[in-house]
Amino acid sequence: MKIVKNVLAGAFLSAGLATAAAAETTIYYGHSGPDRGTVPAALKWFGGRIEELSAGDLMLDVQWGGALFKATGSVQAIGDGVADAGSVIAAYFQKEMAAYSLADLPLGGPDPWVGLRATDKLMRTAPGIKEHLEQQSLVYIGTFTASxxxxxxxxxxxxxxxxxxxxxxxxxxxxxxxxxxxxxxxxxxxxxxxxxxxxxxxxxxxxxxxxxxxxxxxxxxxxxxxxxxxxxIGGYGMFMNKYTYDSLSDDQRAVLTQTGEELADKFAQIVIGANSKAVTAMKENxxxxxxxxxxxxxxxxxxxxxxxxxxxxxxxxxxxxxxxxxxxxxxxxxxxxxxxxxxxxxxxxxxxxx
Missing domain, CATH: 3.40.190.170 (Bacterial extracellular solute-binding protein, family 7)
Structure with a gap:
């Protein structure tokens, strides 16, 4: 099985056919930022991890720099199937991401790992969130933080x-x-x-x-x-189109869930390391x-x-x-x-x- 939305341009379809031999299911992912920095590093790790856990059955194809949608259009684009999944910044979507935007308040304190783990637990366990996202044809996958x-x-x-x-x-x-x-x-x-x-x-x-x-x-x-x-700023993460998600096998969904849960620890390690290095550089001139x-x-x-x-x-x-x-x-x-x-x-x- 391979996921390609009809609304994707012909070039994307051709690219998808070319990767079919490498993985049964290619998930097209939209990210509005460039291919550099902490979040891109985490997305590359995520892609490698789902490929590893699925023994090559899942692959993430990230389209950088707003090629599929801009940051302000991410929720509608993912919900409409312009992309199979993508990065969402809650601050742009107060109604749609009402629960997620709680992580943008200082209730979580300044530590990125604490904030990431608390946000991930909120999004996976709190009543009403799953249903509210499904109304928008969205499924929560994992979370980042701007730190x-x-x-x-x-x-x-x-x-x-x-x-x-x-x-x-x-x-x-x-x-x-x-x-x-x-x-x-x-x-x-x-x-x-x-x-x-x-x-x-x-x-x-x-x-x-x-x-x-x-x-x-x-x-x-x-x-x-x-x-x-x-x-x-903790309301920043990965969401997937619900119909795409539902079309996956139980094993494939389990891989996405496991990797999404692991993302909190992995991204914390990435961003804390980057922040620590920067602060040390300032401190030591x-x-x-x-x-x-x-x-x-x-x-x-x-x-x-x-x-x-x-x-x-x-x-x-x-x-x-x-x-x-x-x-x-x-x-x-x-x-x-x-x-x-x-x-x-x-x-x-x-x-x-x-």
Missing amino acids: DVNVACKGVEINSIHDIAGKKVRGAGVYGKVFAELGATMVNLNVYEAYQALDTGLIDCTQGYSYIVPALKWFEVIDNYTLLNWGQ KLDSEVKLIEVAAEESTALTAATEPFLDTWKENATSVGLNAHELIEIYTSAVAEFSKELEEQGYPWTRE
Whole structure:
């Protein structure tokens, strides 16, 4: 069996026929970003892992750079069968990804592994989520995280929440909204536009993630980087077209489930490694330009989390509006955060254990 949607262009069909000899089932996967970075590394691992577990019966064919759909069109494209599966960013789909967007709030804390495991448990076990996704012809496969949100600045510093007021900032999701409530002037840019905006003075600071500092060469246009110890963007993951998923054999679905569950640990290892390497490079002045590393005090992180409360209420209203039990979802998620935080404290990360 091989999966190819009728709506795919003839070139894709030809490519699919060429790979039929290598695998019985080729899953066409759409990713809006380029073929570099933490998520692409995880997607390549995922493809290799399903091929390994299925003894060559499953293969992932990733179409990069928005070739199948843009990030803002992912839910409809996957649901319509433009792709068999693809990457979805919850922030673009508040109604469609109402449950998943809970992971974009700082309830999970800043640790990527804790957030990934808690989010994966939420999406697999919480009542109502599976049914809500099926209404959109979607099936959840596994989760990524953009990782913990910090802030990079040029010419100014963020040492406390009081320093946020009056700054021109590019924000990320609810974290940007909190900065706006604390007096920042928010500038609507994507992460790839931040470099030029910092360089030209259009913005003073940009929220972002540690691995981006070397990856996008922010070190050339910033002079300091503040670790907020606040929260992460966790509503970012893999979804599959329900009809495609249902057409797979029981064994094939089991492979996708196992690999999707393993993805939380694997992606945490990838992104934590990348973040740690970047922070160490800043701390030890190993980048081409010096970047001062700042870490806010614990009470500042607590104050930032408290400032998020109104947005949690907005999330509850949104989840309730699509028929989900918001309070139950929060309870499941926060319990999972506590469970995996305890496991981390007692045993360390899975890849460091004997």
